[in-house]
Each structure stands twice: as C-alpha cells, then as structure tokens.
Amino acid sequence: MSRRISERVDSIKPSGIRKFFDLVIGRPDVISLGVGEPDFPVPWRIREQMIYSLERGITSYTSNHGLPELREAIAEYYSKFGFRPDPENVIVTTGVSEGIDLALRAILNPGDAVLIPEPAYVSYKPLTILAGGEAVAIPTTPDFKPNYDHLSKYAKEFEPKAIILNYPNNPTGVTYSKKELEEIADLAIEFDMIVVSDEIYSELTYSGKHVSVASLNGMEERTIVLNGFSKAFAMTGLRIGYVIAPEDIAEAMLKIHQYCMLCAPITAQIGALEALRNCDEELDRVRAEYMRRRNLFVKRLSGVFEIRKPEGAFYAFPKISDYGLSSEEFAERLLLEKGVAVVPGNAFGDCGEGYIRCAYAVSMEKLKEAIDRIEDFVRGLRPNP
C-alpha cells in the first residue's frame, strides 16, 4: 500500500461493479438491467429552457444556497410530501451525492456511529467513513424493512448519531408506509438520532403516495431530507439535487458546500426550476410507464424467482440463491452466457448476497427480451425444468 494515500481512503473498497463494467464493454448485444438511471430523455421543455439560458449568457455562479426562485419552488413542491419547509433551509446541491456527503460531514464527529439499513445504495457507507464516522450495517432481509424492535437493538448497542433511510429504495424498490415511518421516527426521537432521509425516488412511488419522514410530528427538526432531479426528470448527468435541513444543520452544511462546491451548476438549476414548474404531465406519463414495466417484470419473473413486488423506484431485487450460485457468479454467468447485465446484490451490502438488482429502466421490448433470456438461463441451471 502506498503511503501517499490517506489511510482512511485506503480503507475503502472500490465499487464492486467495476469488474462487470469491463465485461459489458464492447458487447452491443447486451441488454443492461444494470443501469440505475432513467431511459427517458430529459423532458424537452427542460432542455429548451437550459439552452435558452445559455443563449442569454446565463453562466455565472449563483448564491451558495442556489437560485432563490428554485429554493422557493422546492419548498412549495415539498408540501406534496407532507410538509412545507422554510426556503431558507433549502440548499441546492450538485446532485444528491453531494447532499449525502454534506449531511454526514456536517453532523459526524470522529467515531460517531451511523445506522445504515442494508441493502443500501453504495455510497452511504464510504461517505460515512470518509466523514470520520463508523458505518453500522443493519441487515433487513428478507422483507427489506427495518422495524422498531430490530433497529432499537442496534441503537442501544451503538448509540448512533444518525440513521440513513432511502425510500423508495435502491436496490430493493421497497418503500415505507406512514405507519412504518412513524415507528422509525419514534426510535429516532427516543435515541436522539438525526435521520438522513434520501428521497430521490419519491416521485416514482406506485402504491399510495410518498410521505417524507420529516413531515411526521417532531421530525422536521431532526431530519435532513435529500432529493433531486435525476430520477424523476432524468437529469442525471446534470448533477442537480437539494437538501432540506433544520436551520443549524443547514447552516453547517452550507459552510462545507460553499468551500467545496461553491454552488450547483447554474444551467442545471434553471432546468430544475422548469422541471418543478411545468413538468407534471411528463412525470405522470413516465411514472405510468415505469409502473407498467414493473407489473410485467415482476409478474413474469415471479415464475422463476422469489421476488417481492417493489412499491417504487425502478428496481426489482429477486432472490437467486435457490439456484446454487452466489450473486456474483449468477450475474457474471448471466452476462457472459445470455448477454443480460444485472448488479449482484452483495454490491449493496453483505445481506444482499443471494439477490440480484434488476433495473427496469429499459424499453418494454428490451425488458421482455431480457426476461426471455433470464428464463432461458435459469432453465439451464436446473437439471429438470
């Protein structure tokens, strides 16, 4: 190990999916269900608005907080998820990725424990470690929901500073009902934890409506909400998101943000404002299409896997361990033999072993073809189909 690299950075494993990435490259026949990114383009009116702003030469820095109109719009928009924050407590960030980093760096002292229910998005753990904290993984298989009893065991043992929630969830597609959130909120209050609530998939909720944990009684003052425009409006490469935090935490986050990022890209901020103002119909259309794909995908795959019907996002997380292969073996052979790329479940934490993540962010035709190939592959794994 080189001594030039910080020990902390050195202790972090590189992302497990890099190997698969190399296997996919140069294979045009591959259908990738491994993409955590919408297949729809950014709605044209958003793009058009950004182009127009460039034509008018709007390319400067914005205030550290972000454009005032955008912060107002975000605060107003959030009332659909149960509470209306003060626009002063909204910071526009360079994607939710930055928001997670800001949140953790703003609240953690060296050695502070952070509860992370797993399977979880890949960056929570490394960012916790980079912020000097201790990441405590909580396995939630097989129903992928942390409940009060389960969590309180960990809370007692580790006296955590915070818990990171992500609902609808990447990679499982599970989301939490108001009642389930209330249980978690009770626990957060009882153990005096800050909740980092990653709600990036909130618009892609198919059963019922998304409720923010911050909207529950007494929770706004201890919740850092993270959200953005990547999944609902496909603005992934534009890197634009936001945080909503209690005043003191927002102030602390802004301090970090102003030194490490200064401000989110202005073009993306302008696009985001158009997204909130005028894209409801596009969003309804996209949501309906994802829901159709989800229904079809889960229905067809339930013939070969044990699979839970996801309530949101665009992921399904079937169990594959019955076929006697590890997640990585399964994913690698499926890719090499049938040309379908998925992400092995253990990329999202140890308890994801035995599962694979399939993103249904591909056209219906490709999705059907992918299912046919998966069925074909699985048939070959059994002596007698």
Place this chain on the structure above:
Amino acid sequence: MDKVIEVLKILEENARLTPKEIAEMTGLDEKEVERIIRKKEEDGTILKYKTVIDWEKVGEEFVYAIIDVRVDLTREKGYDDIAKRIAKYPEVHSVRLISGDYDFQIVVKGKSLKDVAFFVAEKISTIPEVRDTFTHFVLRSYKEEGVLLFKDEEDRRLALVP
C-alpha cells in the same frame, strides 16, 4: 388509476399488444382486459386499430394538403351539415371545425399536387356554402400522431450504474 383508462392508454400507444401482455402490464386479470377491450370496441370508444407508416421509406409518395375553408351558414345548413358533406369524401383525411379566420381545417390526401388541387376545385369549392378556400401543400412532415419521424438522440448511458 382507472383501469379502463389505463388499458386504453396502453392500446393507444401499441395496438398490437395481446390481452395477456396488457394484463401483465396492468396487474389486471387477462379475462378482464379482454372484457374491457370488447366493451370499448362495441361502444365505439375504440374507433379503429391502425398503423403509423412512413410511406416515404418505401417510395410511396403521397401529397397532403391542409385546406382552410370559410363557409356561409344558412338556416338550412349549419356547420355539422357542411362538415359531414366534406368528410364523406375518401380523399379527405380529417375535418375539424376551428376558431380564427377560417371555419374548417381539412386535410386532403392525394397522389399528386394536381390530384389534390383538382379535388379541392371540383368538390370542395363548389359546395354552395363554401365562400373561399386556402390550400397549403405539406412539404415535409416531422411528427405524425405524436411520433417523431426523425431520430437524433441515442442512449448514451453507461452499461452499469449503481
């Protein structure tokens, strides 16, 4: 979501889907999808199944013209009467009552410019209530029935994204 509306939306986008496929997409029972479709065919909600074709690709050239038509109404002849008279010609692709300077906008499909011009001169202009017509020939089409006729964007996403 209303299940009938959902089935109709899916069919409008792709009329070739089978009831089984629609059932998988909606979570409805296959029999129920069949029943909804049959009922909507019978009550005239579903008017017809058709295919959007880019005829230029096979060298079949059609000429389309948009004709603005101004009419004089009489006690005996209202908009409906005149519209129906125009609509019954097979050459007429669509007839719409519109606001603005003209009363109707009709789209006429023909084999050649001459074809269309003569049709308008002989069949539309000669209707007694038609005061004047204004013909615009279509030179090129970029979008039809909500479908773009050009492709200038491709999927640039990385193959794997966590």
